[in-house]
Amino acid sequence: xxxxxxxxxxxxxxxxxxxxxxxxxxxxxxxxxxxxxxxxxxxxxxxxxxxxxxxxxxxxxxxxxxxxxxxxxxxxxxxxxxxxxxxxxxxxxxxxxxxxxxxxxxxxxxxxxxxxxxxxxxxxxxxxxxxxxxxxxxxxxxxxxxxxxxxxxxxxxxxxxxxxxxxxxxxxxxxxxxxxxxxxxxxxxxxxxxxxxxxxxxxxxxxxxxxxxxxxxxxxxxxxxxxxxxxxxxxxxxxxxxxxxxx
Amino acid sequence: xxxxxxxxxxxxxxxxxxxxxxxxxxxxxxxxxxxxxxxxxxxxxxxxxxxxxxxxxxxxxxxxxxxxxxxxxxxxxxxxxxxxxxxxxxxxxxxxxxxxxxxxxxxxxxxxxxxxxxxxxxxxxxxxxxxxxxxxxxxxxxxxxxxxxxxxxxxxxxxxxxxxxxxxxxxxxxxxxxxxxxxxxxxxxxxxxxxxxxxxxxxxxxxxxxxxxxxxxxxxxxxxxxxxxxxxxxxxxxxxxxxxxxxxxxxxxxxxxxxxxxxxxxxxxxxxxxxxxxxxxxxxxxxxxxxxxxxxxxxxxxxxxxxxxxxxxxxxxxxxxxxxxxxxxxxxxxxxxxxxxxxxxxxxxxxxxxxxxxxxxxxxxxxxxxxxxxxxxxxxxxxxxxxxxxxxxx
Numbered sequence: 001x002x003x004x005x006x007x008x009x010x011x012x013x014x015x016x017x018x019x020x021x022x023x024x025x026x027x028x029x030x031x032x033x034x035x036x037x038x039x040x041x042x043x044x045x046x047x048x049x050x051x052x053x054x055x056x057x058x059x060x061x062x063x064x065x066x067x068x069x070x071x072x073x074x075x076x077x078x079x080x081x082x083x084x085x086x087x088x089x090x091x092x093x094x095x096x097x098x099x100x101x102x103x104x105x106x107x108x109x110x111x112x113x114x115x116x117x118x119x120x121x122x123x124x125x126x127x128x129x130x131x132x133x134x135x136x137x138x139x140x141x142x143x144x145x146x147x148x149x150x151x152x153x154x155x156x157x158x159x160x161x162x163x164x165x166x167x168x169x170x171x172x173x174x175x176x177x178x179x180x181x182x183x184x185x186x187x188x189x190x191x192x193x194x195x196x197x198x199x200x201x202x203x204x205x206x207x208x209x210x211x212x213x214x215x216x217x218x219x220x221x222x223x224x225x226x227x228x229x230x231x232x233x234x235x236x237x238x239x240x241x242x243x244x245x246x247x
Numbered sequence: 248x249x250x251x252x253x254x255x256x257x258x259x260x261x262x263x264x265x266x267x268x269x270x271x272x273x274x275x276x277x278x279x280x281x282x283x284x285x286x287x288x289x290x291x292x293x294x295x296x297x298x299x300x301x302x303x304x305x306x307x308x309x310x311x312x313x314x315x316x317x318x319x320x321x322x323x324x325x326x327x328x329x330x331x332x333x334x335x336x337x338x339x340x341x342x343x344x345x346x347x348x349x350x351x352x353x354x355x356x357x358x359x360x361x362x363x364x365x366x367x368x369x370x371x372x373x374x375x376x377x378x379x380x381x382x383x384x385x386x387x388x389x390x391x392x393x394x395x396x397x398x399x400x401x402x403x404x405x406x407x408x409x410x411x412x413x414x415x416x417x418x419x420x421x422x423x424x425x426x427x428x429x430x431x432x433x434x435x436x437x438x439x440x441x442x443x444x445x446x447x448x449x450x451x452x453x454x455x456x457x458x459x460x461x462x463x464x465x466x467x468x469x470x471x472x473x474x475x476x477x478x479x480x481x482x483x484x485x486x487x488x489x490x491x492x493x494x495x496x497x498x499x500x501x502x503x504x505x506x507x508x509x510x511x512x513x514x515x516x517x518x519x520x521x522x523x524x525x526x527x528x529x530x531x532x533x534x535x536x537x538x539x540x541x542x543x544x545x546x547x548x549x550x551x552x553x554x555x556x557x558x559x560x561x562x563x564x565x566x567x568x569x570x571x572x573x574x575x576x577x578x579x580x581x582x583x584x585x586x587x588x589x590x591x592x593x594x595x596x597x598x599x600x601x602x603x604x605x606x607x608x609x610x611x612x613x614x615x616x617x618x619x620x621x622x623x624x625x626x627x628x629x630x631x632x633x634x635x636x637x638x639x640x641x
Binding site for chain 1: 250251254255258259261262265266269270459462463464465466467468469470471472473474635638
């Protein structure tokens with residue numbers, strides 16, 4: 001479970017760029033929470049703070065009760081992150097890439113081997129497991145990055161725009177994976193600027209615009225709240241301008 | 248399932264080493280050039296020296312105006328010098344490097360002698376040409392010997408003992424052991440050993456830092472439980488191991504060549520046996536630890552591999568210039584030089600090559616600063632990796 005309360009972060013020499021301003025929301029276990037917002041809404045910064053990479057200026061965030069600043073290494077042991085940057089080691093095979101992260105999470109020996117085999121199987125990577133990732137397609141690279149993020153079986157999973165650059169087949173496969181993880185009781189936080197993606201997958205939606213939460217709830221609640229006919233109209237209405245259309 | 252710091256460091260080091268050797272082309276080029284360059288280079292130098300020695304042994308001296316001083320010509324021929332007629336354009340040929348040295352006897356030589364004036368011969372050469380130097384020296388000393396002999400004969404004719412005109416004789420007593428005479432080769436071997444410790448760690452250190460950032464694999468790595476310091480130490484262990492391997496191969500190349508290869512005899516019993524091999528390793532160890540750490544620092548400050556390469560040229564310049572400065576500094580080195588990284592090592596390598604035991608105090612001093620700097624460099628990289636700015640502007 002992710003609990004965010006008044007999280008704030010600014011960048012720049014004089015802290016003049018407010019990337020995230022007073023954001024609060026809760027993402028429970030066993031569900032997929034969507035973080036929806038146009039480009040530049042602060043989604044990546046928010047996820048980086050939850051992933052303990054960037055320290056907030058104000059507010060707090062906990063993951064399963066552990067503070068992302070004070071207990072950052074305890075948090076890192078409990079989260080799996082598919083970040084905006086998802087570079088693989090091209091000279092290593094898919095299996096070696098995944099094993100490396102397993103080793104950093106303290107896994108070794110037969111336990112690590114077994115876990116990597118399970119992931120390669122469920123993600124459909126078994127056939128290319130021992131090939132170098134150099135020539136992999138976007139979809140294959142994405143799967144390896146997901147397997148790498150899940151190698152230690154984390155309870156909380158953060159995904160930053162996971163469908164970027166994927167074809168429709170890969171997107172569907174990814175959705176099935178994420179639903180499967182939800183079925184296992186994981187807490188998933190999924191960021192996207194594509195409304196249809198979020199609508200298709202998420203149980204709850206948090207809409208971000210200019211670093212602030214402008215609305216939160218299920219798709220039906222958001223439509224009611226905005227008084228519009230569709231979620232798309234609600235999205236545009238809620239973010240307060242036509243800028244969502246550009247995305 | 249958090250694991251231990253040592254476990255994570257080991258995981259990083261193992262992964263980095265695998266990654267380094269997977270980059271076949273870079274690894275092969277680095278390792279092969281380390282093995283091959285030493286031998287090739289030594290064979291070239293030895294042939295050069297053998298040529299020089301041959302030239303000095305059978306002196307051929309072109310003379311212009313030989314008939315003007317028949318007695319001098321006869322003296323030179325008695326000293327087994329082959330006299331040839333100098334071409335008319337000898338000055339141009341010397342400038343071009345086709346001729347090394349020419350003896351010129353002016354037409355008035357005999358008249359000056361007959362009238363009791365001091366006569367002049369001219370030795371024409373270009374001293375900037377290294378290979379001409381032994382010839383020039385030999386020709387000069389022969390002419391001086393002739394001058395002395397002639398003067399002595401004149402004194403004897405006047406009934407004066409030859410010691411009156413030569414109150415002092417100079418005898419050469421060269422205290423250099425045979426190994427000491429090949430100063431240039433010594434310089435090059437020591438220089439090459441030092442250079443190997445920079446070049447060996449370069450590609451791998453930059454790839455694992457600047458390359459990691461460029462490939463966008465650093466950010467996900469920093470979201471795992473690995474601490475920045477563990478990450479840096481793991482990378483450093485791998486880079487130093489690779490660097491050490493390159494140094495080891497380079498020295499092995501020298502050792503095998505100098506011990507077993509049929510090198511032309513150049514009159515220098517040059518020592519690079521197993522004792523020197525071990526001493527070289529002892530002296531170079533702090534460099535193998537320090538230089539990869541510095542390279543990691545340079546690499547982690549750059550956003551891309553190319554940017555890092557440009558910054559490394561400064562380090563290369565310093566490391567390659569320090570020994571050269573020492574070589575041309577024709578003074579005894581001050582004691583504090585042992586504390587200066589690179590210079591201290593260079594000075595100790597020369598001690599080892601002269602066949603002397605390594606002075607322990609100087610050796611301890613040569614470890615002190617590099618080990619301290621290694622620690623500083625690694626701490627700086629760890630700091631960089633824990634800063635948010637490492638993520639922006641990727």
